[in-house]
Amino acid sequence: MRLSISRTTGLCAAAAVALLIGACAPGDDGDDGGDGASGEPTAGDVATDPSELGDVTLTVWDQEVREGQTEQIEALNTAFQEAYPNITIERVSRSTDDLRTTLRLALSGDDAPDVVQANNGRPEMGQYVAAGLLTPLDDYADGYGWFDRFPESVRALASYSEDGATYGEGDLYGLPQMGEIVGLYYSKSKLAALGLEPPQTTDDFVAALQAAQAAGEVPIQFGNSDPFAGIHEFGFVQNQFSDAETIRNLGFGRPGSSWTSDDNVAAAQAMSDWVDAGYFADGFNGVDYDTAWQAFAQGTGVFFVGGTWLVADLTSAMGDDVGFVLPPAGASGEHLVTGGISIPWAIPANSDAKEAAAAYIDFITSSDAMTAVTEAGNLPVIEAEQQTTTGLQSEVFAAWAQAGQDDLIVPYLDYATETFFDTITVAVQNLMGGQSDPQQFLDTLEADYAAATGS
Amino acid sequence: MAAAIGRRPGEPRRVAYLYILPAVLVFGLFILFPLIRTAQFSLYEWNGLGASSWAGFQNYRDVFTEPQLRGAFVHALVLVVFYAVVPVLLGLLLAATMSRAVLRGLGFFRVVLFLPQVIPMVVVAIAWRQIYEPNGPLNDLLRSVGLGALARPWLGDYTWALPSVGIVGTWVGTGLCLVLFLAGMSRIPRELYEAARLDGAGPFREFRAITLPSLRGELAVALTLTVIAALKTFDLVYVMTSGGPGTETTVPSYQVYNNAFLLGRVGTATALAIVLTLVVFVATVLINRVGERGQR
Numbered sequence: 060m061r062l063s064i065s066r067t068t069g070l071c072a073a074a075a076v077a078l079l080i081g082a083c084a085p086g087d088d089g090d091d092g093g094d095g096a097s098g099e100p101t102a103g104d105v106a107t108d109p110s111e112l113g114d115v116t117l118t119v120w121d122q123e124v125r126e127g128q129t130e131q132i133e134a135l136n137t138a139f140q141e142a143y144p145n146i147t148i149e150r151v152s153r154s155t156d157d158l159r160t161t162l163r164l165a166l167s168g169d170d171a172p173d174v175v176q177a178n179n180g181r182p183e184m185g186q187y188v189a190a191g192l193l194t195p196l197d198d199y200a201d202g203y204g205w206f207d208r209f210p211e212s213v214r215a216l217a218s219y220s221e222d223g224a225t226y227g228e229g230d231l232y233g234l235p236q237m238g239e240i241v242g243l244y245y246s247k248s249k250l251a252a253l254g255l256e257p258p259q260t261t262d263d264f265v266a267a268l269q270a271a272q273a274a275g276e277v278p279i280q281f282g283n284s285d286p287f288a289g290i291h292e293f294g295f296v297q298n299q300f301s302d303a304e305t306i307r308n309l310g311f312g313r314p315g316s317s318w319t320s321d322d323n324v325a326a327a328q329a330m331s332d333w334v335d336a337g338y339f340a341d342g343f344n345g346v347d348y349d350t351a352w353q354a355f356a357q358g359t360g361v362f363f364v365g366g367t368w369l370v371a372d373l374t375s376a377m378g379d380d381v382g383f384v385l386p387p388a389g390a391s392g393e394h395l396v397t398g399g400i401s402i403p404w405a406i407p408a409n410s411d412a413k414e415a416a417a418a419y420i421d422f423i424t425s426s427d428a429m430t431a432v433t434e435a436g437n438l439p440v441i442e443a444e445q446q447t448t449t450g451l452q453s454e455v456f457a458a459w460a461q462a463g464q465d466d467l468i469v470p471y472l473d474y475a476t477e478t479f480f481d482t483i484t485v486a487v488q489n490l491m492g493g494q495s496d497p498q499q500f501l502d503t504l505e506a507d508y509a510a511a512t513g514s
Numbered sequence: 515m516a517a518a519i520g521r522r523p524g525e526p527r528r529v530a531y532l533y534i535l536p537a538v539l540v541f542g543l544f545i546l547f548p549l550i551r552t553a554q555f556s557l558y559e560w561n562g563l564g565a566s567s568w569a570g571f572q573n574y575r576d577v578f579t580e581p582q583l584r585g586a587f588v589h590a591l592v593l594v595v596f597y598a599v600v601p602v603l604l605g606l607l608l609a610a611t612m613s614r615a616v617l618r619g620l621g622f623f624r625v626v627l628f629l630p631q632v633i634p635m636v637v638v639a640i641a642w643r644q645i646y647e648p649n650g651p652l653n654d655l656l657r658s659v660g661l662g663a664l665a666r667p668w669l670g671d672y673t674w675a676l677p678s679v680g681i682v683g684t685w686v687g688t689g690l691c692l693v694l695f696l697a698g699m700s701r702i703p704r705e706l707y708e709a710a711r712l713d714g715a716g717p718f719r720e721f722r723a724i725t726l727p728s729l730r731g732e733l734a735v736a737l738t739l740t741v742i743a744a745l746k747t748f749d750l751v752y753v754m755t756s757g758g759p760g761t762e763t764t765v766p767s768y769q770v771y772n773n774a775f776l777l778g779r780v781g782t783a784t785a786l787a788i789v790l791t792l793v794v795f796v797a798t799v800l801i802n803r804v805g806e807r808g809q810r
Binding site: 084085159160163164166167182186187189190191192283284285286340341342343344345346347350477478480481484485488489492494 | 554555558560561562563564565566568643646647648666667668669670671672675755756758759760761771772775776777778780
């Protein structure tokens with residue numbers, strides 16, 4: 060009796076283990092892949108009147124948690140539901156990082172959200188596209204006229220080939236609401252006290268840094284314990300040394316450039332020299348991003364390198380004292396600026412309400428929406444020139460317009476490869492912390508870039 | 515009679531298995547199945563989204579050869595010192611003092627020292643992050659007592675970031691150890707101490723000959739809990755440093771999260787998780803072996 064029980068139990072256990080191990084390999088289970096294709100609309104039959112869709116519940120995942128952003132997305136959601144009472148929006152809002160980590164699982168599930176904000180670089184959107192988890196939007200774009208609404212430069216930032224291998228062309232996978240550039244904020248009163256104008260060239264900038272330091276000010280306010288801050292700071296320096304083509308190749312992960320080229324060496328060297336000279340706030344590796352910009356807003360620091368997503372916050376904290384310019388022009392000869400679009404809105408392939416989702420995306424990127432974005436203190440990705448603005452916002456809009464006209468925008472460097480976010484954030488911390496020299500820094504980046512591009 | 519002979523007394527009847535079935539099912543579904551799946555994933559190369567490919571033991575090789583992953587285990591060992599060794603020693607010292615001295619308001623001290631245990635670690639991490647800031651209270655204190663030269667951005671300093679995280683673990687763990695040891699000491703018969711004193715033993719001798727051996731069980735429990743806490747550290751690192759500066763404070767759990775959810779290397783992440791599970795398992799078994807041996 061005892062024997063037979065233990066034998067059966069043992070057999071059962073063994074069978075269970077065998078079954079589990081023998082079960083389909085990770086990623087093969089379910090029927091992903093096929094779904095995306097079958098759910099695509101064909102050109103012409105896109106219903107562009109959401110009121111005819113019947114009762115729909117639309118689950119929307121966004122990361123608009125900063126002050127001005129919450130305000131505008133809530134206003135737009137309310138307006139949308141008033142216009143289309145048959146559609147109910149269920150909003151799920153998380154910080155960028157939290158959204159990023161949960162999105163991977165959510166997209167592959169059968170019960171996927173209907174609209175999500177998916178960051179457009181290879182670490183996110185590129186992987187989702189390659190796995191067939193996002194819906195190509197081209198047919199909706201035809202139906203709603205998005206090709207006319209958005210210039211190609213904007214669409215390219217959310218376009219991939221179907222296999223996800225090529226970034227910057229192919230099908231459209233998302234639409235942004237806001238534009239963003241990482242420029243140079245400065246304190247007008249402090250700069251005036253130093254008797255200086257906003258810097259136009261790298262030489263001006265370095266002179267201003269020296270003057271600020273001599274006057275006992277913190278030249279550049281900076282916090283780098285949130286890893287992403289380092290990407291913006293290095294991009295800001297690199298923009299002054301490398302030409303647009305080089306940075307775009309590196310940023311989009313296209314073969315044909317090298318991180319170890321002379322211009323990049325000069326940029327890394329300059330960054331390292333500026334740290335040694337004490338131009339950055341003390342202990343920046345132990346300060347987080349929000350603490351840094353708040354310190355700048357409260358009057359510590361002459362300059363702050365930051366994105367246009369801070370406009371609303373900085374305006375309410377500093378009023379008229381804050382100014383914004385494009386990065387100085389150095390060896391690159393142009394005021395190149397890192398940026399592009401805010402995190403685009405995309406439709407998961409497993410969504411069961413794609414038509415309503417497309418209507419929602421259309422609604423929040425329409426002309427009226429762009430006005431709402433402006434009123435909340437943000438930078439709309441299109442039609443910025445048609446908005447009325449004052450103060451810091453108007454300076455930001457002017458810089459955005461100039462960057463658009465002169466083709467000055469270069470991509471975020473972490474777009475490059477699937478692992479580049481991790482690689483470059485660690486590398487910048489090490490470079491600026493004095494743990495690696497410029498050559499080691501660039502070799503690290505080059506290794507990741509070369510492995511991914513095969514060049 | 516014949517029926518009774520067929521079954522020895524104490525031997526479970528078949529129906530008994532029915533009683534434990536619900537527990538076995540829950541255990542299987544929520545612990546065994548995920549564990550087996552994790553082990554399975556660790557043999558594949560998979561980005562968590564698309565199709566996977568068989569990788570054999572390559573992921574395990576990566577865990578032991580990639581400097582960043584190997585480094586995470588070294589950091590975990592350093593944290594064991596701060597989370598387990600120091601709190602146990604401190605706890606012993608404090609407990610020995612508290613149990614001997616007649617302290618007014620002993621309960622108050624006990625509560626204060628135990629308090630960190632009941633605060634969520636994320637809250638602890640945020641509070642300590644502010645303490646460690648370049649212009650935070652710790653540096654202010656150092657400057658005000660003339661030790662300004664020691665002030666530094668603790669969490670951004672390549673030498674001090676890991677010990678700074680560790681000290682938070684010490685702060686949290688000490689109270690637990692103290693309470694455990696105090697409970698253990700109150701269990702020791704007073705007569706033993708009286709006898710020892712009659713034999714002319716001093717406080718130190720008393721501690722070594724009576725207190726320490728009697729606390730073996732509590733020591734094993736304290737070490738098990740704190741060592742596991744050290745090895746599975748995640749919250750402190752995630753909130754305080756994100757593994758930085760550079761990779762100075764990465765720990766295995768953080769790397770599991772980073773690889774699985776941010777880098778899209780599910781295979782590597784699960785291999786790392788399995789190795790971590792084994793390390794925790796072995797550590798627990800060893801500690802309890804040593805604890806039990808003394809009790810016989």
